[in-house]
Amino acid sequence: MAQEITIIGAGFAALTAIREIRKSDKDIKITLIAPKAEFIFLPSLIWIPSGQRTGDDLRINLDAFFKKHNIHFFAGSVTAIQDVGRTVITDNGEIKNDALIIASGGRFIKKLPGIEHAITICEGIEAAEKMRDKIKAMDGGTITLGFGGNPKEPSAMRGGPMFELLFGLDTQLRQEDRRDKFKLIFFSPAPKPGARLGENAVKGILKQMKTRGIETHLGHKMKHFTENKVTTEGGEIDTDLIIFMPGMTGPSFAANTEMPLSPGGLIQSNMNCEVEGFEHCYVAGDAGSFPGPDWKPKQAHMADLQAEAAAKNLLDGLKGKAATHTFKYELACIIDSNDKGTLAFRNEKRTITIPPCRLLHYVKKGFEWNYLRAYRNP
Template sequence: MSGITLVGSSFGAVSAIRALRKRDARVPINVLAPKPELIYNASLIWVPTGLRRGNALRVPLQDFFARHNVRFIAGRACGLEEAGRRILTDAGQTLENAGLIIASGARHIKKLPGIEHALTICDGIEAAEAIQARLQGMSGGTIAFGFAGNPNEPAAVRGGPMFELLFGIETWLRRTRQRGNFRLVFFSPAATPGERLGARAVAGLLATMQRRGIETHLGHKLVRFEERAVHTEGGSISADLILFMPGLTGPAWVQDSGLPLSPGGFVRADAQLRVPGCARCYVVGDAGSHAGPDWMPKQAHMADLQGAAAAANLLDELAGKAPTQIAPAELVCIVDSLDGGTLVYRTETRSLLLRSRLFHPAKRWFERRYIAALRG
């Protein structure tokens, strides 16, 4: 058997590897990714204020792969053949597989005119360090923070990190006694940004902005960026630094792969995470458009749940059984502010919102625990 191939080395991929090995110690597992590493994206928000160094969030996976008997292949997927059984790579290789799990993440939609003038924290370590350099070099001025979605798939939005970046920088400015020199403005085309967190969370976030003296510019379609301005249909915001999170779409390589895509450009998946029309092919994490409630998050925790479910289903298919595992829709996040945080928990039957100063150290503890487990 040619084995199982995972495209990507993201949270969903490492979760799938653990689940595969827990159930089957011998099935061949191959990972195709640019580098044998995972970037702990959840902590990028702490780089601009100096709480984290970028390289501390770069987790080598060589030892993790060795412990789980995984073969790593350096490269990027660029297409599929034979209904998913053959992966084409940018190095000219073709990789055969008996089963496929796509975990290659999403990409940001960078089509707005002048978007090169904005910095996007989730672009990675280099972007976070660039924000840090710009911030540390400022003695005052206006910082504009914002995010937008995918007009063809409203759920394809990642607003949480921007709330955290906003509150974290505001806290850091107060701690360094610079807050009075800065005007902070939060903007979004949504009138109630962050709706996937729930109505109570949105109200709490907006109230926190008001309490901290953060201006808002909401409900106006974005038009363009300039080096020192954000232009919307409802007016313009002068800014010395623009921090913006665009909406998400699927990875570039799947667009011409023949896989079924959602209106927003993501790989379609059914309730069991299978890609319709592609036998023994699954998609987890941000790359997929998954069955579930409209608030289902694109976040690491959801990718972990999906990775484990997809692994179980794929092994069942390879054994001739019907896949039955469904990853529960579960939103769990701490909206951090350096001086505390808000825990948001949401399922299809429950929701919870708690605020505490303890949630900042709790988020740091979880980061250390997750990275330590990967390092072994």
């Protein structure tokens, strides 16, 4: 009987897994489960508020990509995984498999009281457009931007995009000759936000905030939001708009599986991207909790590296071979400010920081163009 692979998700890890599998096997059946046959290039959401990108620039229809790679697309949202991984339950029916890759991404923790008053831009295009429209309609005022984490899963946070939004907004308002009408305040429970980027990067980020006239409220645990206030254990901040990135946890269906979960609610994996105790089950990207250094990142680049290892081990596993492929930890981030970029790179051997320069802004845009070529013109 022909073997069948199921992939959950249509983001970075899922699509990279498809490309990696098809390098070695052109015929094995692959079913991809996602609500829509589209890919959203999330890293470029930061450019929507300034108008450098629109939603349509970042929304890629995957029909042609799926056709080229002989992928069966199944429209649905996963609600559970049963039979030791062999059955995926969705709101549109069940899918059986011989091997499974979970690449669904995680979800944001929305437990902070009043969080409905904040915009979380990484939730997608609609959130980025909401931020754009609100700022455009403001004549002035205070905008607060910050991020939190998952105390039980320190790696499950998205800090980089918030620095980009902060610096990008400062640049945007200056270009619009409106900066003097706005107060920008950055808040975080971390006394040194962005520590995973390395000490020099943190110093550079805080220096940029000071140079740009951005106020800070650091090292205080958040208590709640209202429409016009950010309240922390260190006091209250009056605000007219809150942009906030909560910490992350596992996908909503994670609790409806028998798979091991980390204390932070992510699916537990080893360095081979295997869900231990579940044969031919793998996880890549934000859905997974992996062993590694305390600075390990949650970003698209990391998801791609994990997906490559997961795909190779899956194909070997179906042939009866042991998993031997691992991934390297590598943090690669250009913190963009709409006209310049700061490079933060880190692996297990070195940490590199390059101060803001115009070239890196165009490098980031060039990377976007090159990455999306495979999906726009498969």
